[in-house]
Structures are given as C-alpha cells and as structure tokens.
Amino acid sequence: MPSKQSLSAAPQSLTFTTSTAFRHRLVQATLTGKPIRITSIRSSSLTPGLRPHEVSFLRLLDALTNGGVFQISETGTTLFYKPGLIGHTPSPNSATSSASKVIKHVISAESSGRGVTYFLEPTCILAPFSKSPFNIIFSGPGCVTSSTEQDYSVDTFRTAILPLYSHFNIIAKLECRIIKRSCSPGGGGEVSLTFGHQIRLPPTLHLRNPGRIKRIRGVCYTVGVSSGNNQRMIHAAREVLNQFINDIYIYSETVGHAPAAENGKRGTPGFGMSLVATSSTDCLYSADWGSSTEVIRTPEEIGRGCALRLVEEILKGGCVQRIGMKTVVSLMMMGSEDVGRVVLGKGVVEEEFVGHLRDWKAFGCGEVLVKEWSGSEGLAGGGMGGMDEGQLISLGVVGKGVGNVGRKVA
Amino acid sequence: FKSTSRNKRKGVKELGKLLYDDTLSIVNVAKLWRGETIDEADGEDEEVGGDDDFFKKAKNVDVEDSTTVDRGMPVFDIEALERKWKETEADMEDLRRRFITANLLDEQEKREDGEDDM
Numbered sequence: 006m007p008s009k010q011s012l013s014a015a016p017q018s019l020t021f022t023t024s025t026a027f028r029h030r031l032v033q034a035t036l037t038g039k040p041i042r043i044t045s046i047r048s049s050s051l052t053p054g055l056r057p058h059e060v061s062f063l064r065l066l067d068a069l070t071n072g073g074v075f076q077i078s079e080t081g082t083t084l085f086y087k088p089g090l091i092g093h094t095p096s097p098n099s100a101t102s103s104a105s106k107v108i109k110h111v112i113s114a115e116s117s118g119r120g121v122t123y124f125l126e127p128t129c130i131l132a133p134f135s136k137s138p139f140n141i142i143f144s145g146p147g148c149v150t151s152s153t154e155q156d157y158s159v160d161t162f163r164t165a166i167l168p169l170y171s172h173f174n175i176i177a178k179l180e181c182r183i184i185k186r187s188c189s190p191g192g193g194g195e196v197s198l199t200f201g202h203q204i205r206l207p208p209t210l211h212l213r214n215p216g217r218i219k220r221i222r223g224v225c226y227t228v229g230v231s232s233g234n235n236q237r238m239i240h241a242a243r244e245v246l247n248q249f250i251n252d253i254y255i256y257s258e259t260v261g262h263a264p265a266a267e268n269g270k271r272g273t274p275g276f277g278m279s280l281v282a283t284s285s286t287d288c289l290y291s292a293d294w295g296s297s298t299e300v301i302r303t304p305e306e307i308g309r310g311c312a313l314r315l316v317e318e319i320l321k322g323g324c325v326q327r328i329g330m331k332t333v334v335s336l337m338m339m340g341s342e343d344v345g346r347v348v349l350g351k352g353v354v355e356e357e358f359v360g361h362l363r364d365w366k367a368f369g370c371g372e373v374l375v376k377e378w379s380g381s382e383g384l385a386g387g388g389m390g391g392m393d394e395g396q397l398i399s400l401g402v403v404g405k406g407v408g409n410v411g412r413k414v415a
Numbered sequence: 416f417k418s419t420s421r422n423k424r425k426g427v428k429e430l431g432k433l434l435y436d437d438t439l440s441i442v443n444v445a446k447l448w449r450g451e452t453i454d455e456a457d458g459e460d461e462e463v464g465g466d467d468d469f470f471k472k473a474k475n476v477d478v479e480d481s482t483t484v485d486r487g488m489p490v491f492d493i494e495a496l497e498r499k500w501k502e503t504e505a506d507m508e509d510l511r512r513r514f515i516t517a518n519l520l521d522e523q524e525k526r527e528d529g530e531d532d533m
Contacts, residue, residue, distance in 0.1 A: 029485075217512075313493065
C-alpha cells in the first residue's frame with residue numbers, strides 16, 4: 006500500500022511499506038530527490054528483510070549517485086534512503102584512465118534468481134538525468150542474461166525497452182551489449198550498458214497512434230545445448246505468426262558452453278526466445294520466454310508460447326506495452342509542466358501499473374487523467390491501428406518539471 | 416447491496432477515481448477494472464474459525480509475499496492463451512486487423528456500417 010507522509014518524525018521523508026515496487030520507489034526517490042523510508046520489508050516472512058538482489062540494487066544505486074545515504078536496520082526489514090545526485094564520479098586517484106569511468110557491477114550468486122534486467126530497467130530511467138554518462142558492466146555469478154520467471158531477457162530489454170527512449174528524443178550513445186550469455190540459475194553472464202545521452206528535461210510526449218504491426222524481429226538463443234533447438238523454436242513461433250505478416254526475422258545465437266559457475270562447476274545450460282513486433286508508428290510489443298530448470302519444456306513449447314505471448318500483447322494494444330509502462334510514465338512525470346498523452350490498451354491497467362501511479366502521487370507528482378479514447382482526436386479514420394474505440398484509453402500525464410538537477414544549463 | 420454494484424465492470428470515467436481510491440488495494444483496483452469480483456469478505460472470514468487462532472498467523476506469510484513480488488515480466492497463463500488461440504475465431508480477426516497486412520477497405524466498410532447502425 007502506498008504511503009502516508011510521516012509528519013512527526015522526519016518531515017521530508019516519505020514512508021512506504023513492504024518490498025512492493027522496491028526498485029521503482031528508489032528510482033522515484035532519486036529522481037525527485039526525496040528521502041524515503043521503507044518499513045516492514047517481508048517482516049512476517051520466514052526469511053525477513055531485504056533479499057540479496059535488492060541489496061545488490063542498493064549497491065548499484067550507491068555507485069550511480071553521489072552523496073546518497075542508505076541505512077538498513079539490523080533485521081533488514083527497514084530501509085532509509087536519502088538520495089544523492091545522479092552521476093558517477095570516478096575516484097580522483099584513477100581519474101586519468103578512461104577505464105575508471107566504467108562502473109563494474111558484480112552480481113553475487115545469491116541473486117541469480119533474478120535476471121540482469123532487474124537492474125537494467127531502473128538504471129536506464131535514472132540515466133538521462135545523470136550528470137555524466139553511464140558506462141556499466143554487469144557481471145558476476147549472479148548475472149543472468151536470459152529471461153527468468155520474473156524478468157524478461159536482455160534481448161527484450163535491448164530491442165523493446167531501450168527504443169522507448171527515442172520517444173523522448175533520447176537517442177544518442179545508447180547501447181546495451183550482451184558480452185556473455187547465461188541462463189538462470191547460475192549466471193556468469195556479462196552485459197555492458199552505455200547510456201550517454203543526458204538531457205535536462207524530457208520533452209512532452211504525445212503518443213496517440215498505435216499504428217499497425219509492420220514487422221516482427223526476434224532473437225533465439227541456445228546456451229550449452231544443441232543449436233538445433235534454435236530452429237525448433239523458430240519453426241514453432243513461425244507456425245503462429247506467419248499467417249499475419251511476412252516480415253519476420255528471428256536471429257539465432259548459439260553459445261557452445263554456459264559460462265562456468267564459481268568453484269569451476271558447469272554453468273546452467275538453456276535456451277529461450279525473445280520476440281518484438283514493431284508498428285508503423287514505432288510502437289513496440291514484445292514477448293519473452295526461456296527454458297527453466299524447474300519445469301521441463303521442449304523448444305517447440307517455448308517458441309509457440311513466446312509467439313502466443315506476443316499475440317496477446319499485440320491484442321492488448323495501445324502505444325506502450327505492459328513492460329514499458331513504468332519507463333514511459335516515469336519519463337513523462339519528469340517532463341516539462343505540460344500535459345503529455347499516451348494511448349493505452351485497457352488490458353495494460355494492472356496491479357503494478359496502479360501501484361506505480363499511486364507511488365508517483367505519493368512523491369508529489371500529481372494524478373494522471375484517464376479518458377476514453379476516440380480516434381477522431383486529430384487522426385484520420387483508421388488511425389487507431391485496427392483497434393475498436395472501446396479498447397483504448399488515453400492517459401494524460403502532467404510533467405513535474407523536475408528534470409535533471411545535476412546538468413549544467415547550456 | 417454495495418457489493419453487487421462493485422462487481423460490475425468499471426467504465427473509464429470511474430477508473431480515474433479507482434486509481435487513487437486509497438480504500439481499495441491495488442489488486443482490487445485491477446480486479447474491478449477487469450470486471451472480476453473482489454472478495455470483500457477478506458477481513459470477516461478471519462473471525463469465523465475462532466479455534467484456529469493459533470494456526471492463523473502462518474497462513475498469511477506466503478500470501479503477503481506473493482502479492483509483493485517486484486516483477487519485471489508480466490504474468491502469462493500459457494494454457495489460457497493456448498485455449499484462447501484455439502477457440503476464438505473472431506479474436507483472430509481482431510488480431511489480423513492489428514497488422515499492416517489487413518484489408519483496410521473491409522475495415523472501413525465495417526466501420527461505416529457500424530456508424531449507420533447507431
């Protein structure tokens with residue numbers, strides 16, 4: 006549940022409870038510069054307190070900001086965070102070498118249950134508002150590049166989340182590369198992220214035409230298993246998708262051996278697929294599925310399942326799909342004080358989305374305006390990309406105009 | 416009678432209010448929006464089994480945790496998707512219209528027909 010302001014103890018800090026939306030609350034706090042206190046983090050759980058991946062995220066946040074304060078209670082169930090300025094300053098001793106500008110984030114084996122996109126997504130929301138460019142290399146025994154039960158794969162991040170920033174004219178020097186692939190659990194992967202486009206204020210977004218799907222791209226990968234699995238996944242996915250459109254390319258990547266685990270053991274082998282559909286107006290829909298060590302699935306199941314997930318996401322419609330919502334809303338909230346609009350499918354409104362909007366309100370960024378969307382608003386007939394009027398809503402977001410505090414005004 | 420009115424699928428106008436209605440949990444907002452029923456008896460049920468007081472606490476441990484997972488990937492019910500794919504022919508038509516390969520003339524006619532009906 007979101008939050009009441011605790012007026013008595015510390016007038017400036019906001020209080021939240023539980024580990025819900027942990028990453029994004031920290032990001033929101035950092036962007037708005039407001040200290041927060043999160044209490045009762047898994048306080049009634051058998052393993053109370055912060056999980057390893059959450060602590061790892063705090064470490065990353067510490068590396069990305071200057072002068073932040075983190076206080077974790079002894080049981081780990083309470084966290085106080087006072088944000089610093091966004092921007093990594095290399096230590097003065099090593100300022101001469103360019104290598105010092107790269108942040109190396111090593112993820113421990115305990116947090117290998119989560120994919121590396123757990124860190125990538127919030128990091129990139131902070132990046133445009135940084136003082137200096139972000140160059141980060143994620144590695145370590147907990148670095149999982151494939152999709153997990155809870156996180157999408159780095160391929161999806163690269164092809165479906167990073168391009169969202171182009172809606173805000175953030176286009177230069179963005180790069181996310183997978184240096185070493187790995188599957189969960191086990192990790193040992195390596196991902197480099199470069200985010201070199203810093204801005205002062207994101208422009209107001211008007212995203213109103215979802216358009217029609219013009220192409221589908223995808224990546225399927227095998228790590229430490231036969232590359233024939235790639236063909237099987239692609240075949241199954243195409244069985245579903247071929248009837249809709251011809252322009253489908255699914256690239257396949259084969260990695261001979263999974264990166265070795267710590268103590269020299271063999272890493273986890275696996276395979277998976279990531280699909281991205283692009284519309285005529287550059288709206289993106291993506292889907293992701295990978296093998297898991299808990300449930301045994303054939304490559305055909307993965308390929309077909311991934312295609313069905315993509316179809317489901319396309320059916321939900323709108324200009325922004327579910328996994329991109331937090332990024333888009335966050336950037337809109339930080340924008341100039343004007344009403345931005347984005348058209349969404351009704352199916353996008355889910356628990357996490359509602360929670361995210363409430364959190365923004367708690368941070369003093371106001372409420373969003375929801376309207377029924379009718380395509381007549383400035384668009385010619387058929388502008389809704391083949392969706393019925395009743396399936397879309399229009400979300401109006403008034404920017405807070407906080408923008409980039411650290412960046413010098415030109 | 417309040418609960419019956421709450422079970423109805425909410426319109427867009429109401430969504431604006433629902434989103435920031437602090438008396439509703441985020442899970443319930445999403446459920447109402449999808450047109451599902453919400454169990455308002457949540458709190459009352461607890462009171463019924465007085466004898467089980469001792470065992471009650473542990474029951475909530477997992478429930479609370481599962482609702483607060485900070486997920487990246489949305490949840491899909493793959494079996495439901497498979498069923499939906501097999502069963503609905505009309506859905507396929509909806510879907511086909513979302514691609515540039517759709518026949519725009521047909522759609523325009525359909526839309527004009529629709530407007531005539533109104």
